[in-house]
Amino acid sequence: MPNATYIALIPLLPLAAFILLGIFGRKHFKNSAGIIGTFLLLVSTALALYTAYGYFFDYGKVNGVYQKLIPLQYNWLQFSPGLSIDIGILLDPISVMMLVVVTFISLMVHIYSLAYMKGEERFPTYYAFLGLFTFSMLGLVVSSNIFQMYIFWELVGVSSFLLIGYYYDRPSAVAACKKAFIVTRFADLGFLIGILVLSFYSGTLDFNTLIQRLTSPESSELKTAVAASFLGVSALTWGVVLVFIGGAGKSAMLPLHIWLPDAMEGPTPVSALIHAATMVVAGVFLVARLFPVFSMSAPALEIVSYVGISSALFAAIIACTQTDIKRVLAYSTMSQIGFMMFALGVSGSGGENGLGFTASMFHLFTHAMFKALLFLGAGAVIHFIHSNEMKDMGGLRKYMPITHITFLIACLAIAGVPPFAGFFSKEEILLAAYQHNSFIYWIALITSGLTAFYMFRLYFNIFWNKEHEPQGEHHHGEGGFAMMMPLLLLAVGAAAAGFIPFGHFVSSDGAALESEFHFQFSIAPVALGLMGIFTAMWLYKTKNNKPDKIAVSLNGFYKAAYHKFYFDELYQLITKKIIFNLIGRPAAWIDKNVVDGFVNATGSTTQTISEKIKGFQSGKVQQYAIYFLAGVIALAVLFIYVWK
Amino acid sequence: MMEPGLYHLLFISGALFFIGVFGFFTRRNLVTMLMSIELILNSVNLNFIAFNKYLWPDKMDGLFFAIFIIAIAAAEAAVAIAIIINLYRSHGSIDVESAEELKN
Amino acid sequence: MSGSTIIFFMLAAFTLISAVMAVSTRHIFRAAIFLLFTLIGVAGLYFWMQYDFIAAVQIIVYVGGITVLIIFSIFLTQQAGELLPKQKMGRQIFSALAAFCGFALIMLQVYQHSFNQTTATAIEPTVANIGNRMLGVNEGGYALPFEVVSILLLAALIGCIVIAMRSKPVTS
Numbered sequence: 001m002p003n004a005t006y007i008a009l010i011p012l013l014p015l016a017a018f019i020l021l022g023i024f025g026r027k028h029f030k031n032s033a034g035i036i037g038t039f040l041l042l043v044s045t046a047l048a049l050y051t052a053y054g055y056f057f058d059y060g061k062v063n064g065v066y067q068k069l070i071p072l073q074y075n076w077l078q079f080s081p082g083l084s085i086d087i088g089i090l091l092d093p094i095s096v097m098m099l100v101v102v103t104f105i106s107l108m109v110h111i112y113s114l115a116y117m118k119g120e121e122r123f124p125t126y127y128a129f130l131g132l133f134t135f136s137m138l139g140l141v142v143s144s145n146i147f148q149m150y151i152f153w154e155l156v157g158v159s160s161f162l163l164i165g166y167y168y169d170r171p172s173a174v175a176a177c178k179k180a181f182i183v184t185r186f187a188d189l190g191f192l193i194g195i196l197v198l199s200f201y202s203g204t205l206d207f208n209t210l211i212q213r214l215t216s217p218e219s220s221e222l223k224t225a226v227a228a229s230f231l232g233v234s235a236l237t238w239g240v241v242l243v244f245i246g247g248a249g250k251s252a253m254l255p256l257h258i259w260l261p262d263a264m265e266g267p268t269p270v271s272a273l274i275h276a277a278t279m280v281v282a283g284v285f286l287v288a289r290l291f292p293v294f295s296m297s298a299p300a301l302e303i304v305s306y307v308g309i310s311s312a313l314f315a316a317i318i319a320c321t322q323t324d325i326k327r328v329l330a331y332s333t334m335s336q337i338g339f340m341m342f343a344l345g346v347s348g349s350g351g352e353n354g355l356g357f358t359a360s361m362f363h364l365f366t367h368a369m370f371k372a373l374l375f376l377g378a379g380a381v382i383h384f385i386h387s388n389e390m391k392d393m394g395g396l397r398k399y400m401p402i403t404h405i406t407f408l409i410a411c412l413a414i415a416g417v418p419p420f421a422g423f424f425s426k427e428e429i430l431l432a433a434y435q436h437n438s439f440i441y442w443i444a445l446i447t448s449g450l451t452a453f454y455m456f457r458l459y460f461n462i463f464w465n466k467e468h469e470p471q472g473e474h475h476h477g478e479g480g481f482a483m484m485m486p487l488l489l490l491a492v493g494a495a496a497a498g499f500i501p502f503g504h505f506v507s508s509d510g511a512a513l514e515s516e517f518h519f520q521f522s523i524a525p526v527a528l529g530l531m532g533i534f535t536a537m538w539l540y541k542t543k544n545n546k547p548d549k550i551a552v553s554l555n556g557f558y559k560a561a562y563h564k565f566y567f568d569e570l571y572q573l574i575t576k577k578i579i580f581n582l583i584g585r586p587a588a589w590i591d592k593n594v595v596d597g598f599v600n601a602t603g604s605t606t607q608t609i610s611e612k613i614k615g616f617q618s619g620k621v622q623q624y625a626i627y628f629l630a631g632v633i634a635l636a637v638l639f640i641y642v643w644k
Numbered sequence: 645m646m647e648p649g650l651y652h653l654l655f656i657s658g659a660l661f662f663i664g665v666f667g668f669f670t671r672r673n674l675v676t677m678l679m680s681i682e683l684i685l686n687s688v689n690l691n692f693i694a695f696n697k698y699l700w701p702d703k704m705d706g707l708f709f710a711i712f713i714i715a716i717a718a719a720e721a722a723v724a725i726a727i728i729i730n731l732y733r734s735h736g737s738i739d740v741e742s743a744e745e746l747k748n
Numbered sequence: 749m750s751g752s753t754i755i756f757f758m759l760a761a762f763t764l765i766s767a768v769m770a771v772s773t774r775h776i777f778r779a780a781i782f783l784l785f786t787l788i789g790v791a792g793l794y795f796w797m798q799y800d801f802i803a804a805v806q807i808i809v810y811v812g813g814i815t816v817l818i819i820f821s822i823f824l825t826q827q828a829g830e831l832l833p834k835q836k837m838g839r840q841i842f843s844a845l846a847a848f849c850g851f852a853l854i855m856l857q858v859y860q861h862s863f864n865q866t867t868a869t870a871i872e873p874t875v876a877n878i879g880n881r882m883l884g885v886n887e888g889g890y891a892l893p894f895e896v897v898s899i900l901l902l903a904a905l906i907g908c909i910v911i912a913m914r915s916k917p918v919t920s
Contacts, residue, residue, distance in 0.1 A: 673833075
């Protein structure tokens with residue numbers, strides 16, 4: 001059996017880092033904060049790897065099926081004999097995988113930040129926030145109880161808010177962190193209602209019990225949940241769709257994606273950690289965690305797949321037009337998460353049908369590697385250039401050789417070129433889509449071609465295109481060892497992670513899934529990917545005016561995509577014009593005149609009365625005694641003669 | 645005239661009580677206020693004894709209450725007079741109006 | 749009209765008149781003397797009820813102790829022959845009214861209520877009986893309150909000394 005103490009330490013060590021650095025950091029660990037945080041996380045990562053090793057190769061498998069283990073459970077709030085909120089640890093293939101991903105990426109970011117954030121005024125605070133985030137994310141993935149997950153979910157939201165708003169003196173960062181928090185919080189409302197619906201019908205908050213009660217065909221809970229309907233849709237579907245709204249908010253799915261590009265205002269390593277590799281996949285993880293319940297409701301799965309595919313395509317188109325390199329990466333993230341989502345949506349539960357599930361988790365894993373690498377690489381470039389804009393870059397391949405190579409590997413991986421990691425996972429996703437829904441398959445195919453195009457557009461714009469003109473003396477080179485080591489490690493991951501036989505470890509029902517490699521099938525996506533790459537090369541390898549011409553010829557569409565299809569403007573319209581004017585202003589008026597008026601009236605009345613009765617407090621004992629006697633007599637008379 | 649009994653004693657104790665209350669209200673000298681309080685306490689004692697005698701002659705609880713009240717009254721009087729003397733020392737007067745520093 | 753009745757009414761009249769004088773005279777020393785008479789009257793009523801022990805306690809503690817204490821404090825704080833300050837007329841009227849209303853209310857209630865007398869055999873309130881009960885630890889014994897009152901008296905004693913002690917003059 002797993003050692004519960006070690007597993008509990010995995011999330012608790014980052015928490016310890018948060019508390020230690022948050023309270024004492026600014027005074028006592030001004031310079032050593034990074035080392036302390038990194039060291040604690042290193043221990044945490046080692047424990048996570050040890051746990052993963054133990055789980056996958058030692059105790060996790062019983063009769064060829066990976067079990068759901070609960071090594072630790074503590075009953076926190078008992079509502080009724082059947083319903084309680086527990087704090088516990090649930091180990092199953094996906095949570096163990098997420099433990100490894102989160103600790104590993106977080107460790108890379110910690111190391112990277114040692115150099116990247118050096119000399120920042122609030123250096124210890126930064127590491128404290130990173131610790132808080134890592135703690136929340138780890139707590140989220142090991143949650144054994146849906147409510148525990150919700151708690152950590154919100155904690156993740158808070159720490160993301162803190163990290164996006166790290167540069168709180170920049171108005172844009174402040175706006176971005178508020179936006180991220182409000183949008184995700186709004187989506188979390190759906191999650192909460194979904195939790196309530198699901199737990200109402202299943203009578204439990206515990207994941208295992210909930211899944212078991214809502215999936216076994218003979219259970220009475222499932223029958224009631226399916227039979228109860230609201231607006232013609234069954235309660236079960238409502239429950240999971242509401243939960244999915246929460247997941248879509250965190251994972252930046254259409255139309256709740258608007259916070260993600262703005263969140264790039266945070267420090268770049270933070271973007272790598274939160275907005276690429278870990279937090280944004282929380283939504284995917286949530287759907288995967290409740291996947292057996294989702295698979296009981298066909299309409300819910302359809303919603304998941306169509307939201308996923310439309311987000312993927314939409315984000316890919318926008319990514320082709322953006323010029324801020326972090327924004328390109330942000331939209332690319334959104335697009336890849338769309339892939340994971342629709343892979344879940346097209347999946348069935350159990351056996352060969354569960355290919356989409358495995359593929360989605362596989363893609364989550366590989367994506368974490370190469371996307372973190374891309375962000376960290378972009379961070380290195382930004383560190384070098386001091387700008388986020390593509391037009392300030394170009395020709396950097398000679399100046400930053402390591403960054404160049406690792407970035408190229410990551411781009412090849414995300415474009416799905418064999419034998420890099422992205423190829424394998426994307427292949428599986430496309431295969432699952434092909435087997436299930438050919439419409440989604442074609443869209444996904446186009447999107448993967450676009451992915452290759454915009455990634456290489458980015459690559460060529462940064463490292464080729466025009467020649468780099470060094471302005472003045474560069475006081476630092478590519479970045480020290482601390483910045484290059486994570487890049488190299490992640491590059492190894494991005495190149496090799498695809499060879500892991502993922503289906504053996506993670507599948508929808510715990511049994512090993514043998515994923516065959518279909519050579520003929522992979523021709524089309526790879527060909528499309530290469531086409532995208534060559535198009536990008538043709539357009540952007542050297543400086544020319546072809547891209548501008550194309551942009552002009554696609555005038556309206558290009559503009560729309562450049563302005564992100566006016567989603568922000570739409571939200572502005574809805575919030576400012578409609579909500580503020582129709583709801584906010586009347587509410588403000590009522591608040592000012594009715595509510596405040598009431599409060600003020602209470603206050604002034606009290607004041608007037610007290611002014612009047614102040615005379616009674618004369619300090620004259622005899623007066624008091626007279627009032628006392630008069631009161632007693634009056635009360636006696638009342639009691640005896642009036643209220644008999 | 646009827647035989648004196650419980651009602652008569654209750655009348656006396658009631659009258660004594662309210663005479664004491666009146667004194668407490670009207671006197672301004674702290675010593676005379678203390679005297680009024682003694683009157684009030686006495687009326688209570690009289691009540692206890694009367695009830696004990698006329699209603700529950702088989703018990704002695706009223707009597708004991710009276711005894712304890714007398715003991716406590718003695719203690720109270722002693723403390724009150726100590727306070728009065730102290731006040732006289734600090735204010736030069738034992739008029740109750742001079743001790744109204746609680747005001748404001 | 750029996751002798752006992754006559755004595756009762758005389759005692760009652762003596763007590764009440766002394767009490768009224770005690771609260772209304774403007775000579776403080778006379779007030780103390782009238783209080784003394786009132787207390788003696790009450791003691792007389794106790795005698796009349798044949799509660800000899802409590803009457804004796806009344807005379808010893810009140811007449812012999814408290815009244816003397818009061819007279820001493822008068823000597824300490826008052827100039828001889830000085831009249832007490834007059835209370836405001838409004839206050840006097842209001843106080844009388846309040847007292848009278850309270851008195852009327854209580855008397856009304858008392859006379860409307862019929863008390864039931866127990867039929868059990870009476871216990872003689874002799875000193876022996878009282879002493880047994882006072883220090884008895886059985887059902888109905890008063891040993892614990894007795895001890896508590898002893899401590900209270902001790903506390904009062906110490907408290908009086910502390911309060912009345914002349915605070916040391918501040919040495920400059």
